[in-house]
Amino acid sequence: MRPRPWTALPWLLLVTTTAAIPARATGRESRRGTVLVAGRPEAPPVLYVDAGTVTRVRFVDLVEPRAPPGPEWQGRVEVAPFGERSLVVSPVKDLPEGERLLLPVTGHTEAGEPVTLTLALVTRKEVVDAEAWVSRARVHPEPVADGDEVDAVARKLLASHAPGGDNPRLSLRIPGTEGATLQAGNLRAWVESALQVEGHLFVTLTLQADRRHARPWRLVRVRLEAGCPQGEGLPVRITSGAFGRYQVHTFTTPLPEGAGCVGLTLEEDGPRTLRLEGLKVSP
Structure with a gap:
């Protein structure tokens, strides 16, 4: 589900507030700066998410990333563009253990070449990505x-x-x-x-x-x-x-x-x- 444009300011506040909190009451370690390796269909990049964190996903070589909403996300995860090279992602509630929610992302290279890649959203007990990069191998x-x-x-x-x-x-x-x-x-x-x-x-x-x-x-x-x-x-x-x-x-x-x-x-x-x-x- 994709937030309306008028929700940009609340999302910005959520992102900056989350970035300032090193760890949540759940005990999950909050990580920033992990690079997700994209470009291999047999092993999609894995993003660790939870319901209490707005995760900023930044793309090394992808411009204007977008994630068109799908029915499997309805009421489960919020996704919105954030600047020229980022998305923000936040589940409404934690994903069940063992579940992978696939998130297709479209965009283009700086040369204008269209690109589509898929992220796998996972909830882990011990760690969450507060901010992550995606790099195509x-x-x-x-x-x-x-x-x-x-x-x-x-x-x-x-x-x-x-x-x-x-x-x-x-x-x-x-x-x-x-x-x-x-x-x-x-x-x-x-x-x-x-x-x-x-x-x-x-x-x-x-x-x-x-x-x-x-x-x-x-x-x-x-x-x-x-x-x-x-x-x-x-x-x-x-x-x-x-x-x-x-x-x-x-x-x-x-x-x-x-x-x-x-x-x-x-x-x-x-x-x-x-x-x-x-x-x-x-x-």
Whole structure:
């Protein structure tokens, strides 16, 4: 159900009030800055919502997002546009455990290309997204639009880190991370490199399945934070590639001035989570 235009001011007040409240009486942790990974039909991005929070959903590369009302939402969730690149979402009541309410969103790129994607709304007992970004994953080797230097660098980094190839041609190792490996079930993960170019940070991460038939990682949520041990969540662009049992992801973000350390969290639509902390970058 979509609020009428004259309700814009109450919605604005709800958004700003909610943003100022770090946690509700329910005990749910209120998160800001998580990036939802869109563009994979087998694993739609998951947004954590509850009835006491107005969630602002911001889109990295989608302009004028709209969510046309559907009968399944009637009396259950309110959705409204909020600025040029945002929606606000709030359930009338919590969704039952295990339910996923699909929310189709339409919009267009800055070049005018129409885009449709789907968010999965879920209520979790432990956490709610007060504010989240949505970023469409770019899968190598899709073409890059002329003039998009940031995406071009990300793709070159991705190609230069193909497992089994020569040494990376574009790489700036992060001090202290060589050989560091994290384990999540049958997956291993490590940071290959971090590169800073004109205020942008590029972090390249490799995931390796330990067994040939291990369940593949389905990345649906990312959190890249400036500051350690925990800091501000940053908007992220994601460029991905698959090479046999390997996945390689390059995460790109404008790095705030003075940030000398970042943390990176990768979440599946399931129990597996990877958390890399204390990744040093040059301030």
